[in-house]
Each structure stands twice: as structure tokens, then as C-alpha cells.
Amino acid sequence: MKGNPLTMVPPLDRRRFLAITGGGIGALALSACAGPITSGAAPSPTTSTGTDWSKVTPAPEITFWSNHPGKSQDVETALINAYHKTQTETKVTLVTAGASYEEVAQKFQTAQQGGQLPHVVVFSDVWWFRYFLNDSIISLNDLLSHLKVDTADYVEGLYKDYEFNTKQWAVPYARSTPLFYYNKAMWAAAGLEDRAPKTWQEFATWAPKLKAANPSAQVAHMYSAASDYDSWTLQNKIWGEGGALSKDWTITCDAEPVVKVLQFTQDSVYKHKWAGVSAKDASADFAAGAAASFVGSTGSLVGVLKAAKFDVGVGFLPGGSQATDMVCPTGGAGLGIPKAITPEQQLAAAKFLAFLGLPENTAAFAAATGYMPVRKSSDMSAVYAKTPQAKIAVDQLSHTRSQDYARVFLPGGDREIGIASSDILTQQAKITDRLAKLKSTLTDIYTTDVKPKLR
Amino acid sequence: MALPNLVLIGAFTYRPLIMNIYYSTLNWTLGSATATVVGLGNYVRFFSSDAAGTVLTTTAVFAVATVGGSMVLGLLVALALNTNVPGTNVARAGVFAPYVLSGVGVGLVWLFIFDPVYGVLAYVLRRFGAESPRWFNDPTLSLVMVITVYVWKNLGYCAVVYLAGLQSLPADVMEAAALDGAGRLRRFGYMSLPLLGPTTFFLLITTILSSLQAFDLIRIMTPTSQGTRTLIYEAYVQGFGAYQRAGYSAAISVVLFVLLITLTIIQIAWVDRKVHYA
Structure with a gap:
């Protein structure tokens, strides 16, 4: 019996099966071409202007x-x-x-x-x-x-x-902002004033005393690990020497002040041996008494005060030979x-x-x-009464500076700077070569990933 | 009956594959609604970068060390387990257990063991007057650390498969060889090992494929990817990590795909001919 050709479903023979399957996969392949819009100019970033x-x-x-x-x-x-x-x-x-x-x-x-x-x-x-x-x-x-x-x-x-x-x-x-955290007991044992150093050069003269007076501490100062935003605090030292990672969109991470800072930092680990690089978390090393000082976020303040079994001092970030003010990043x-x-x-x-x-x-x-x-x-009076160290962070706020574009505006810039710094501090990479490579990488990121989208 | 399966495979395997190849031709930032067609630009960018050499070398070192380590140690463990001494059943379970554990959990536990300040290993080394290596700061040591844990986790799989292979060897042939005066080493080198050829071949394919796709342990143990930039991890870091380069990441994924296909074809076409099936 022949059925109505408009309603009858034909039998699924091999040829038809392959046709359906092929068609299905073809349709999938075509739909794969959906995704981001690739034609025409990219739209300008939207503002909320226009909505009542x-x-x-x-x-x-x-x-x-x-x-x-x-x-x-x-x-x-x-x-x-x-x-x-x-x-x-x-x-x-x-x-x-x-x-x-x-x-x-x-x-x-x-x-x-x-x-x-x-x-x-x-x-x-x-x-x-x-x-x-x-x-x-x-x-x-x-x-x-x-x-x-x-x-x-x-x-x-x-x-x-x-x-x-x-x-x-x-x-x-x-x-x-970052703060300079220090162990007051270790400071006292070394006969130092109860304050953060004014410059990194001053701290370099204190560090041997701290090490000698506190044999239980591994180092006088612990630098952050690459995974712990070390490029954030690195800017402090660079600005203190009059340099910057970038000036607007011009990458300056291989300039002389940056080389000088990283040489100072590398020497503090390998030549003078008063500093170390944290494996994971410098604040945990500090709280455990493994380091006499470290630079960390104000966001770590409450945690450090809870974890440390000693009096914790905090102070403004030290400056450098060229600048002692406005050297702290937000x-x-x-x-x-x-x-x-x-x-x-x-x-x-x-x-x-x-x-x-x-x-x-x-x-x-x-x-x-x-x-x-x-x-x-x-009104922070209640906070200051309970945690006087918090006032230091707020007082420092008027001495802060916005971060360099290379770190905050280049996708992956923070990571690249951190890894370069880590190579120099943990692998003793040659500083000028490594910074030249970093400059090339950051410039490539700007040229490829940022510049075409800037309007 | 096969149609639903084909549709599912098409939708969830081949469609993403085709999409990935398409995305690899775009300069596209993850999260952006727009992209620019760059053709083979992402491939050129990858292969002309310093990263390519590092990534391909790291991938090769990781694959060779983990596949070699897992298979050699797995075979040795299987030989030890293939004896009639008390407790082998418990030992078999113990050896296989790490393989079924979550890679993330294993990674976190081993991170604590390797921690150079607070870790168990550092504590033991200090008891002997030695300092812990800087596992987290030295890229070479980071790779060694991850390889070690990966081998520990996966050798149980190789051991169990080899054990099954050893137990299926023809007992009469082995006995005849022993009667003819062949020693243990000679029997192992000239009889067991060749007869284990199909097992070795199977393990070679499966462990190479899984090694090249290893991600969880590496991601957990080395979040900055210093020293552990394998192809798959690099694809993740570029696409979903700090850079958000979806197109570039897709190109790296395609490179990995081509590598996996090529290795599989070579293994099937060439290595298979060298295997003696009983």
C-alpha cells in the first residue's frame, strides 16, 4: 500500500542516514562559525548616557x-x-x-x-x-x-x-596600599629606633644588625613571591630611584633606575644575604618569625596582627635616593x-x-x-583605638601614587613583570638582558592587545 | 540507532573542535564581543616567540619523564606485586589508590609536603642538617616537583596493567625456559619483556595522551606556571589566565591537537609493527 507522500516518513536507508548525519554535522560546522563579531569596526565602549x-x-x-x-x-x-x-x-x-x-x-x-x-x-x-x-x-x-x-x-x-x-x-x-611591616622585638634586639626605615639605603645599613641580633630569623627582609603580586611593591623601589615601569604607554622598564633597583635587590639576596624571596606568602613567613620585616598590603594587616605572636610595627614604605615621598602605590x-x-x-x-x-x-x-x-x-576613631596601626595606612594615603600603566593596564603585564623580577631574584638572571626581554614582551602586549582597542 | 550518538559526538566533540580551529584564526580577547580575523597570525606569533621553544621543550621533558617514569616504575612495582608473599593484595590496592584520587587534592597535599619553610620534607631535611630546595621559586625544581607527583599518582595505573600482563604470560613457556637454564634476568629480558609488548604499547599510547593533557596537578602546584609551561597549561594561561587571548590560546590548543594526532598515528603505524603479539 502506498501512503500519502505528504505525510509518510520515508524509511531510513543507508543513503538517507548518511545524508542526515552529514547534514547535521555540516550544520554544526557552520554554526561553529558563530562567535565574536568579526566584521566592521568595534563599537565604542558604552556609557550609561542616554538612559532616563x-x-x-x-x-x-x-x-x-x-x-x-x-x-x-x-x-x-x-x-x-x-x-x-x-x-x-x-x-x-x-x-x-x-x-x-x-x-x-x-x-x-x-x-x-x-x-x-x-x-x-x-x-x-x-x-x-x-x-x-x-x-x-x-x-x-x-x-x-x-x-x-x-x-x-x-x-x-x-x-x-x-x-x-x-x-x-x-x-x-x-x-x-603596601605597608612596611616589622617585628618590634627584633628591631629592639638590634638596637634600632622603633620606626620603619626612611629609605631602602637606610634599611641596607640596618639589615646586618638585624641579622646579627636575631639568629632565629632567616632574613632581615622577605620579598614577596612572584605569585603574590610582587610587581606591585616593586614599583615603590623603582619610584624611589626616580624611575618607572612605564610612562603612560611608553615602556621604560629597562631604564637605568630600574636596573639599579633590581641590582640592589638581587645583591641583598645573594651578595649581602640579608634578604630572601618568599616561597609563597611573605606575610606568613613574617608572622612565623622567619623574617624581621616585609612589605605587604594593608589588607593583610588584620590577618598579620592575629597571626603574629609579637608586637608588629608598621610604617610608610621607604623611599630611595631620588624620592622619599609619593613612592607608595595604591x-x-x-x-x-x-x-x-x-x-x-x-x-x-x-x-x-x-x-x-x-x-x-x-x-x-x-x-x-x-x-x-x-x-x-x-569615622575611623573606633578602629584606630583598637588597631592603631590602621591609622598609618590611612595617613600614608595622601602620599600615594597611581600605578604605572605597564602593570595595571597591560593584560598580563603584572604577571610578566612578576616573572621577570622572580627570574632576577631567584635565578640570578642577568638584569639588563632580562629587562630588555621584559620590555619587548610588554611592548608586544601593548601593540597587539591594547593599542588597537584604544579610542 | 547510531544517529543520536553521532549527533551528541558532533555537538560536544567535533563542534568545539571546529570552533576552536576557527577561533585560532582570530585576534580575540575573552569576554569581548568583537574580534579581528588574523588568519595564521596566531600560529606565526606563537612559533616566532621565545615562548614556543620553552613551551615545546617543557612539554617534551614532562611527557618523556612522566611516561618513562610511570612505565618503568610501574613495571618494577608490578614485578614486586607479582609474587606470592603475604600482603600483596593490600599493596596492590595501596599502589593503585593514588590514581583514583583527585588531582587537585593530591596537588594540595604535596604542596604542603614540598613547602620549603613549613613542609614535611623540609622538616625531615632539617633534621639531617640540610636545607630544603627552593621548589616553588626555581623553575627547574618546580618542574621536577610536578613530574615527581605526577609519576607517583600515575604509576599505580601502569603497575596494575603490567601486573595483568605478567599474570597472563604463558606459564609453560616460562617454565620451559627455566628448565633450560635461563636465569631470572635472562627470562625477564628475552621472554617477559617481549611478551609484554602489547601491554607496553597500550600503556605507551594511553600514558602519552594523558601526560600531554595533564593539567590539574600543574595548575594547583605551580600557579604562576614558572618552569611548567606545557602546551595545555600555556593554552589555559593565555586564554583564561592573565592575558585573556582567546584566539591565541585556541591556536596553541590546535598545535597540541595536531601533536596528539601525529603521535598517535606514528605509534599505530610504526611502533605497532615492533610489537610481538602472542
């Missing part, structure tokens, strides 16, 4: 992606609970998006392709600019203005760290809002972001972590 925020209703739910910098999960949860008490229109869910800034960044970048974007996300100092280049985030100017956020009350240097092309791309959150993380979410979610995110930045909330965050309050009007 007064007509937008905040979304009922948003997520906050954080790596809980400075072990801040508890205080972040407390702040979210406090936010829920002040309003009922938006529920915030805290998401642990990684154990480090890098892991949060990796997840955020992947989410750009796969969806499930967060609404508020932690941006570290070396990552936010990539989001800007990728057109993944919105500028906050209009939203902050609409919400009447007193942006003038943010600490100016910290706020301007997220400014590019006259637009604001994030607001400060877990912001830090660092840490800010908060921003993705582009590819709805205006309702962006508005809800901005309201929460503004809440986190209130003076009392940034003070609470600073008290719990050791990070700096990001608002000028934050």
Missing part, C-alpha cells in the same frame, strides 16, 4: 560577585543584611566567584560569553581596564549622579584610579557594573554599590579587613 534613570524601576534581585578580599565574607554578608533592612525593593545575593581577583575575573570574562552575568562585581586594579577595553562594563557617572552619590567624598586618589577618557568605570571598595579592588544586563538590574546594582560606599559601611569594611576607608568622612 528616573523612569527605571530597580530589579527585585541582583547578585554580587566577590572573592571576599581580606577574608571579608562575614562583613560583606553583614552589609548585605543591613542593606535589606534599609529597603525592600531589591534582594542582594552574595556569590563567591573565586578565591582571588584573578578567579573572579576569569569567571566574569567567561560569563560574557556564556551568560549568567553578575550585577555588581569586584574589579581588581589590574583587571578593570580590560573590561573597559572589551566594552563589558558601563560608566557610572550618570547613575551616581542620578542617585546623588557624594562622589567628592570619596578619597580622590582612589576614586580617580578608575577614571579613563573622562568617565568613571568603577568606585573604590577594598582599597589598599592597589586593591573596586566595584563596577556589567554592560550586558538590563537597566533595571544596573540601577539596582548602582544603589547597592552606593550603599556599600557609605562612610559608615566603608568604615565597617575597613575595620573588619584592614583595607582603607574609601570615604573621607568615614
Whole structure:
């Protein structure tokens, strides 16, 4: 019997099977060509200009992606609970998006392709600019203005760290500077004044005394490992000698002051043997008494004070032979809002972001972590009474300087500088050769990955 | 009946493969909605960079050391386990156990063992008046550290497969050789080893493939990738690590894919001819 040719399904013979299979795989192959847009000019980074925020209703739910910098999960949860008490229109869910800034960044970048974007996300100092280049985030100017956020009350240097092309791309959150940490008992044993050295040259004269007086300590000073943001603190020494890793987009990491600094540092490890390079975590080495001093983030302050069984002194970062002021880099993380979410979610995110930045909330965050309050009007008296060392970090804030582009704006720049520094300090690589190679690498990154996207 | 399977394989194996090859022709930053077609530019960039030599050498050293180490030690362990002494069953389980453990967990535990300041190994060395090597700061030692742990984790697999091979050797032939006066070493070198050819061939293919794709241990134990820039780890670092170069990373992945295919073809076409099947 012959059936209706319009409704009858033909039998699946070998030829038909192969045709279907081939067609299916072909379709898959063609669909594989979907992905990023490859034709025409790339769109300019989006700003929030143009949205009438007064007509937008905040979304009922948003997520906050954080790596809980400075072990801040508890205080972040407390702040979210406090936010829920002040309003009922938006529920915030805290998401642990990684154990480090890098892991949060990796997840955020992947989410750009796969969806499930967060609404508020932690941006570290070396990552936010990539989001800007990728057109993944919105500028906050209009939203902050609409919400009447007193942006003038943010600490100016910290706020301007997220400014590019006259637009604001994030607001400060877990912001830090490096501090010079020292073991007061070891200082006293060496007959030194109870203060941080004014220059690295001065510390070089102290170091032999520290070693002689404290045989239990392996070294007078422990440098950070390459995996522990050592390129961040390296800038301090370079600036002290009048150099820089870069001047705007010109890479200067092979200039004479940088060579001089790395020679001094290498000599301190191999020639004079008063310094060492941490295997993993210099703050843990210091707290264990293996080093008389180290340079670490203010974000480590609370943790170091808890872990150390001795009196911990902190001071401004030492200067160098050319400069003793404005030689301390800012660092840490800010908060921003993705582009590819709805205006309702962006508005809800901005309201929460503004809440986190209130003076009392940034003070609470600073008290719990050791990070700096990001608002000028934050009342830190209770924190200073309990942890006087925290005041040093805040006092140092007016002596800080924004970081070199080579570290914070070049994708992978931080890593490349850290590895070069590690090669010099742990492998005794020839300094001029290694810095020339670093310059070539950083220049290549700028030429290939940044310059074509700058507008 | 095969159609659903073919569709699944097409969707989850061949489609990503084709997409990856396509992405390798783009200058594309992960997370960016736009990209530029660069043709073979990413391949040229990789092979003309200083990194290529380092990455390919590290990959070769890692593969040779881990495959060789796992197979040789696995064979020795299998020989030891192929005896009739008490406790061999427990020993077999003990030897195989690391193979089924999570690579991340194994990596974290061994990181603690190798820690030059607080680690168990450093403690033991200090008891003998020696200082711990700088496992985390010296790229060469980092590679040695990762190879050591990888071999420890995987030799149980080789041992179990070799043990099965040893137990399937023809007992009458081995007995005849012993009666003819062949000593243990001679029997092992001239009879057991050639008869284990198919087992060795199987292990060679599987361990080379898994060694070239080893990632978890390396990622956990050397987060900066100093000294351990194998092809697969370099692809990860370039694509998902600090650089976010999705196109460049895809090109490195294609290089790895071609390498794996080539090695497999060579093994099947050439090594297979040298194997004596019983």
C-alpha cells in the first residue's frame, strides 16, 4: 500500500542516514562559525548616557560577585543584611566567584560569553581596564549622579584610579596600599629606633644588625613571591630611584633606575644575604618569625596582627635616593557594573554599590579587613583605638601614587613583570638582558592587545 | 540507532573542535564581543616567540619523564606485586589508590609536603642538617616537583596493567625456559619483556595522551606556571589566565591537537609493527 507522500516518513536507508548525519554535522560546522563579531569596526565602549534613570524601576534581585578580599565574607554578608533592612525593593545575593581577583575575573570574562552575568562585581586594579577595553562594563557617572552619590567624598586618589577618557568605570571598595611591616622585638634586639626605615639605603645599613641580633630569623627582609603580586611593591623601589615601569604607554622598564633597583635587590639576596624571596606568602613567613620585616598590603594587616605572636610595627614604605615621598602605590579592588544586563538590574546594582560606599559601611569594611576607608568622612576613631596601626595606612594615603600603566593596564603585564623580577631574584638572571626581554614582551602586549582597542 | 550518538559526538566533540580551529584564526580577547580575523597570525606569533621553544621543550621533558617514569616504575612495582608473599593484595590496592584520587587534592597535599619553610620534607631535611630546595621559586625544581607527583599518582595505573600482563604470560613457556637454564634476568629480558609488548604499547599510547593533557596537578602546584609551561597549561594561561587571548590560546590548543594526532598515528603505524603479539 502506498501512503500519502505528504505525510509518510520515508524509511531510513543507508543513503538517507548518511545524508542526515552529514547534514547535521555540516550544520554544526557552520554554526561553529558563530562567535565574536568579526566584521566592521568595534563599537565604542558604552556609557550609561542616554538612559532616563528616573523612569527605571530597580530589579527585585541582583547578585554580587566577590572573592571576599581580606577574608571579608562575614562583613560583606553583614552589609548585605543591613542593606535589606534599609529597603525592600531589591534582594542582594552574595556569590563567591573565586578565591582571588584573578578567579573572579576569569569567571566574569567567561560569563560574557556564556551568560549568567553578575550585577555588581569586584574589579581588581589590574583587571578593570580590560573590561573597559572589551566594552563589558558601563560608566557610572550618570547613575551616581542620578542617585546623588557624594562622589567628592570619596578619597580622590582612589576614586580617580578608575577614571579613563573622562568617565568613571568603577568606585573604590577594598582599597589598599603596601605597608612596611616589622617585628618590634627584633628591631629592639638590634638596637634600632622603633620606626620603619626612611629609605631602602637606610634599611641596607640596618639589615646586618638585624641579622646579627636575631639568629632565629632567616632574613632581615622577605620579598614577596612572584605569585603574590610582587610587581606591585616593586614599583615603590623603582619610584624611589626616580624611575618607572612605564610612562603612560611608553615602556621604560629597562631604564637605568630600574636596573639599579633590581641590582640592589638581587645583591641583598645573594651578595649581602640579608634578604630572601618568599616561597609563597611573605606575610606568613613574617608572622612565623622567619623574617624581621616585609612589605605587604594593608589588607593583610588584620590577618598579620592575629597571626603574629609579637608586637608588629608598621610604617610608610621607604623611599630611595631620588624620592622619599609619593613612592607608595595604591592597589586593591573596586566595584563596577556589567554592560550586558538590563537597566533595571544596573540601577539596582548602582544603589547597592552606593550603599556599600557609605562612610559608615566603608568604615565597617575597613575595620573588619584592614583595607582603607574609601570615604573621607568615614569615622575611623573606633578602629584606630583598637588597631592603631590602621591609622598609618590611612595617613600614608595622601602620599600615594597611581600605578604605572605597564602593570595595571597591560593584560598580563603584572604577571610578566612578576616573572621577570622572580627570574632576577631567584635565578640570578642577568638584569639588563632580562629587562630588555621584559620590555619587548610588554611592548608586544601593548601593540597587539591594547593599542588597537584604544579610542 | 547510531544517529543520536553521532549527533551528541558532533555537538560536544567535533563542534568545539571546529570552533576552536576557527577561533585560532582570530585576534580575540575573552569576554569581548568583537574580534579581528588574523588568519595564521596566531600560529606565526606563537612559533616566532621565545615562548614556543620553552613551551615545546617543557612539554617534551614532562611527557618523556612522566611516561618513562610511570612505565618503568610501574613495571618494577608490578614485578614486586607479582609474587606470592603475604600482603600483596593490600599493596596492590595501596599502589593503585593514588590514581583514583583527585588531582587537585593530591596537588594540595604535596604542596604542603614540598613547602620549603613549613613542609614535611623540609622538616625531615632539617633534621639531617640540610636545607630544603627552593621548589616553588626555581623553575627547574618546580618542574621536577610536578613530574615527581605526577609519576607517583600515575604509576599505580601502569603497575596494575603490567601486573595483568605478567599474570597472563604463558606459564609453560616460562617454565620451559627455566628448565633450560635461563636465569631470572635472562627470562625477564628475552621472554617477559617481549611478551609484554602489547601491554607496553597500550600503556605507551594511553600514558602519552594523558601526560600531554595533564593539567590539574600543574595548575594547583605551580600557579604562576614558572618552569611548567606545557602546551595545555600555556593554552589555559593565555586564554583564561592573565592575558585573556582567546584566539591565541585556541591556536596553541590546535598545535597540541595536531601533536596528539601525529603521535598517535606514528605509534599505530610504526611502533605497532615492533610489537610481538602472542
